[in-house]
Amino acid sequence: MARVTFNEDLCKGCKLCVAVCPKKIVKIAEDRINNKGYHPATVEEMDKCIGCAFCAMMCPDVVIEVEK
Amino acid sequence: MKKVFKRPESLTDKPMHYCPGCTHGIVHRLVAEALDELNIRQDTIGVAPVGCAVFAYDYFNCDMQEAAHGRAPAVATGIKRVHPDKVVFTYQGDGDLASIGAAEIVHAANRGEKITAIFINNAIYGMTGGQMAPTTLLDQVTATSPYGRKAETEGYPIRISEMLSTLEGAAYIERVSVHDIKHINHAKKAIRKAFEYQLQGRGFTMVEVLSTCPTNWGLTPLESLKWLKDNMIPYYPLGVKREVE
Amino acid sequence: MKGNEAIAEAAIQAGCRYFFGYPITPQNEIPAYMAKRLPQVGGTFIQAESEISAINMVYGAAGAGARVMTSSSSPGISLKQEGISYIAGAELPCLIVNIVRGGPGLGGIQPAQSDYFQAVKGGGHGDYRLVVLAPSTIQEVVDLVQEGFDIADRYRNPVMILGDGMLGQMMEPVEFGKRKPAELPPKEWATAGWKGDRPRAVINSLFIDPQALEDHVKKIYKKYKAIRINETRAECFNCEDAEIIVAAYGTTARIVRSVIEIASKEGIKVGLIRPITLWPFPAETIRSWAEKDHVKAVLTVEMSMGQMAEDVTLAVGGRKPSLFYGRTGGMVPAPLEILAEIKKIREGALK
The missing domain is CATH 3.40.50.970 (Thiamin diphosphate (ThDP)-binding fold, Pyr/PP domains)
Known part of the structure; x- marks a missing residue:
């Protein structure tokens, strides 16, 4: 059981978290833009998250919190 | 469930101004995590540079001073001599540290100033729009080396860590990278070790961090990580350059 | 010391x-x-x-x-x-x-x-x-x-x-x-x-x-x-009935003090305004002396080609002639040189 939380308004859509996720569950939310004007990163299939925190470690903007 | 990863206390809440995918943010976080882990945030004074990280004083949640271009090691020297019991670090880019501030970093290291320099090497001037840095690789195209850097006219890229490692005053110098998780984890250990060395009063410490500049390299953030790995690491080999036991 | x-x-x-x-x-x-x-x-x-x-x-x-x-x-x-x-x-x-x-x-x-x-x-x-x-x-x-x-x-x-x-x-x-x-x-x-x-x-x-x-x-x-x-600070010396006021600071002011002594023996009344703060500049002090009837001219003496002289002239504000004498490059003006300059000004002013 693990969960990642994105502080979406800090996200700049650089996609480094998308690339680094071993479960390939981090996606860019094409359906919305944040207050910086970017499509933010998000996770929909949260049940697949293993809480490895790779996304958070790779994120240059400290957008992501991880719970396990 | 408990939080296994959250924003370190040593970072303020201020959103960082860096371009998407720029690894400055990763290094900021690593420095902040090291300060948290060593529980020294309240005893630390940072010095911000001129360049992309000029606003670092807004991001590090400790006392900070903003220095003139290249002068951070001299400013840090002044602070450390007044507060020898505090931890003092500089955060500098390659234009700041390796070009205009070359004298300051060499002599701070040579005096064995008990400060820690976090040196961001991304082979380019970012803030001013992608000009050639002393660390720009041969044949690398920049705004001021439009035909690629040539050794005959612009000289060779400077390996600062190797150069400083010849100085007796330097206690610990390591070059690390942040292009993947494994290297990010190692970079964190190196930064923490540099602070520990400073706490032990061993001498000058520096961690050179190979970083990306997607905007001025003209690559996506992901391509930039690969470019760093394929082009920078072969010329700037990772590892400990000096360590005094 | x-x-x-x-x-x-x-x-x-x-x-x-x-x-x-x-x-x-x-x-x-x-x-x-x-x-x-x-x-x-x-x-x-x-x-x-x-x-x-x-x-x-x-x-x-x-x-x-x-x-x-x-x-x-x-x-x-x-x-x-x-x-x-x-x-x-x-x-x-x-x-x-x-x-x-x-x-x-x-x-x-x-x-x-x-x-x-x-x-x-x-x-x-x-x-x-x-x-x-x-x-x-x-x-x-x-x-x-x-x-x-x-x-x-x-x-x-x-x-x-x-x-x-x-x-x-x-x-x-x-x-x-x-x-x-x-x-x-x-x-x-x-x-x-x-x-x-x-x-x-x-x-x-x-x-x-x-x-x-x-x-x-x-x-x-x-x-x-x-x-x-x-x-703002300045020292005024011998200004009370001076015909010529000299503005000088630091080392030059010391020399001007000797000039005042020699001049007084010759019956020439010279005063000294010595700015102690160069910024803030004692413009008001200079202005108030330049207004006095007994003052005929203000002379700035410096070891330069005339830098403070510009501020003195601004302060004098056209009330009296504002003149300059200086040596530069490491040359130090001798009291008699300055006195000769004062005499020249005095003759001009009395004409």
């Missing part, structure tokens, strides 16, 4: 414990004295790799809350201008000593006053002022060093002592501790480690938003207004 050594000892007596410098003639006795004395009182002396580094060490130490100084001579002071601008912008207190030598360029090593413009008109970039103190005797050197540190701390602004090689090398008896140190508030703005017991200290001169920068500069200028009101 030698002038340069008096500066150094006065700084130590004033509680200065940090000195960062770089060798240059004719001020080398100051760093040498500091290198010897500071370790004895628990202080720190560093011979930096350059004047640029030295002034930036001053920035760091001042920002960390210490009483700190540097000294140099003209070409070295030029190198420090970057740091001085940042120190003024970040509102940091410190003392900078300039033992002036002839210029421009490498110039010479003999005494001069040709750094007046650099000292009082800015020197570095941006809207800022240095408080510039110009002692004329070694005792005054001692007193103004103490006072300079106090003014720097009170207003959070750099203060410069403007001397020259003659003052630096001259020997006179001095008495320390004549001037009591000021009561000053603690430096809560300094970066000394943050326990959350005050706002986080950030020492900075960057204001990227133009409105914020304008507000910051206006705040600094409010301070400068207070400095003008509270700290």
